[in-house]
Amino acid sequence: MSDPARSGNAAADDAVPTAGSYRPALALLASLFFMWGFITVINNTLLPHLRSVFELNYFQTTIIESVWFIAYGVMGMPSAFLIERIGYKNALILGLAIMALGALGMVGAAELVSYGVTLVSLFVIASGITLLQVAANPYVAVIGPPESSESRLTLVQAFNSMGTFFAPYFGGYLILSRTVGGNSLEGTQLTVAQRLADAQATELPYVLVAVVLAIIAFIIWRARLPRLGASTQKANREERKGLSLWSHRNLVFGVPAIFIYLIAEIGVANLFISFVILPEIGGITPAKAANYLILLWGGMMVGRFAGSFIMQRFVASRVLAAFAIFATIVMIGAATLHGMVAMWCLILVGLGHSIMFPTIFALGIKGLGPLTEEASGLLITAIAGGALVAVQGWLADAYGLQNSFWLTVACEIYVLWYAIYGSRPTNPLPDEPVVPAAQ
Template sequence: MPASVASTAPAGPAASGSSYRPALTLLASLFFMWGFITVINNTLLPHLRAVFDLNYTQTTLIESVWFIAYFVASIPSAKLIERIGYQRSLVTGLLIMAAGALGMVLAASLPSYGVTLAMLFVIASGITLLQVAANPYVAVIGSPETSSSRLNLVQAMNSAGTMLAPLFGAYLILGRSKSGTAQEGTVLSAADRLADAHSVILPYVLVAVVLVVLAVVIGRFRLPAMGSATSRVAREERSNHSLWKHRNLVFGVPAIFIYLIAEIGVANLFVNFVSQPTIANLTHEQAGRYLTFLWGGMMVGRFAGSAIMQRIEAEKVLAAVSVAAFLVMLVTVFSTGPIAMWALISVGLFHSIMFPTIFTLGIKGLGPLTEEGSGLLIMAIAGGALVVVQGWLADRYGLQSSFLLTAACELYILFYALWGAKPTQALPDETVTAG
């Protein structure tokens, strides 16, 4: 896809040293912002559930629309990057997100469930444009042996955004609405719902302003040249190879897809889960604050994982955390009270390294096919759309039992770490060279 790369010798000092640090620092701000905006949804969903009187299936459909955007917008994003270039595409993605944030103001003013879905789709499409370029770009800078460590480090900034977003959402959305400060099961009047809907306006105006400012900064920043040294490999060379002969990619695409079901299901249903009388008996505002610990665990885990994978193979680390995640999900399902709540919180620590590690293992040894393989892995983020399946399970069998789906997802990640991630017919590694 659009993170253009070239077959070169192993990265030298220019490719792995200080020449890329300013660019990586700027990219880290993008990882922070899209993590922040994505996780606002976790506090937005219980809010919209109350405003529009939704069941769990309808509530998780909101998040499904968000992740469908990854599938729909990935290929158009790649085409756009090829047409207007890397830097302009980053600016465009940020402005698309800002437009969607302002659209959320319209949706809250009406209020309208349909317009809300449409505007969240727009925001997610802008994030897709950023994701399609940024993830593979970071992965191929520097030594291939430390690509998992490098992407985990930058993804830690994504987790910093996800850690702060629940506090932002709990204070400015849930804390300013009657549904957010009332006990679970409180019946709202039509006037209460209208007032609650308007509580979304200020947060999304603030988000839109920050996105526009960031777009201006990136537009004026001198990113490393992505010129002929990193142009797409000739079509004739790529045609001599097949993506489907690379086991690590073939099994990596469903690994990303399945992991997203697990991560998004936990995050989206967290507030409703811990609010239950048999778990923590909290208001939605209080539960939203505890969500910070879930995402904080992901941030800590990514910083720790970045250091650990300098010494231990990424596959072994991935296998260990998948086993731990499986065990704590079983505790979540079969216990009650604070034990169940803290078990669910702790899964964030074990989920932390999964996405960046699966991504870098998936493109390992793809050589001139790294672009196409990266694109497929980004499209697999659409797996988050299937969180609606967990919503259906929650409606039919109970919210707590629905987390058995998450436990099952962890087992596939274990399979991928132990066998699926082993490269077959590996080609020379791809690196980005300094422009």
């Protein structure tokens, strides 16, 4: 027999949360989005640095980034199952701890000047980010009213873009500007001593990153976070028998949409500096090119803040379609034009890409109810699409760096199709609110 008092408390727990009840949690989670955006984009300044230190071609350089995104493919679903066992809050703390461990590994890699240790350390950092992504993205999407999930997730993703905006300053100043390779024009040959000295330039940045991650983990450990309601927890065995992830079109087409979008975003970001320093485009040093990379990520930040506001007034799928059309147009410009015009087309694609990930993610889990955790795991696993940046690296070696951007154009077209058709929900399940106070 149920306890009337307990039933009353449960009803109160499942009441629709007020804005004030979840805003403190959103503010704290925004710091996580900032940090994983920051660390991810440090790679964009790290890649040309490592290319110089280890004397790599484009394909070998993009393999480094592929290892980063392979972690998403390997750890996405295990992260979802781990969250089921330890809960969202503990998952966030563990994810930060794993990232800090990987950052310290990068310090060791710089000291040893080891390509292998660099790859392993980046894999560890990306594994921690994967756990954070699987936990934080659905948490933000369902923590408030369902009708504003796309706007809310786009807003916190704007803080992710804020991290990506500041990272090139950080990486450009503490890595590229302090190295011989970072201040040399494309084609300059470095001595062995110069390359060894350049390798150690990454030690201080990653020590600072590890310290900040540890501080955020401590703050989250001390914080009281709302927990998700029953519909967003993994369905029990009996419930699960009648439910299928594959009956939801928005998820089925959303997984490849995330995968394909990441090919576009990572390909542009990681090859941006290499593209801009070409004599027929910008003809500048990598250190100066990093300043223009800041504008690319700045466009993503501005676009996400603006997109969050726009989606409060317009249907999210239509907003996504408009941004995809813009991204397609400017990428065609980057693939066909020359000089500073081509460079500015590549910068502007950041604005077009800005809302794509959070909007696709929120549309992909819409109406998934008790399947939300598993759906989130699949969508985060799809971030492994960024590993195919190696394909673009191969295209750049075989057909020219500029021609490789036609792959990006094809990616934008798929996102447009998803916005128009693939994102329409089928067989939606009921959503329930979160519990407004930590238990």
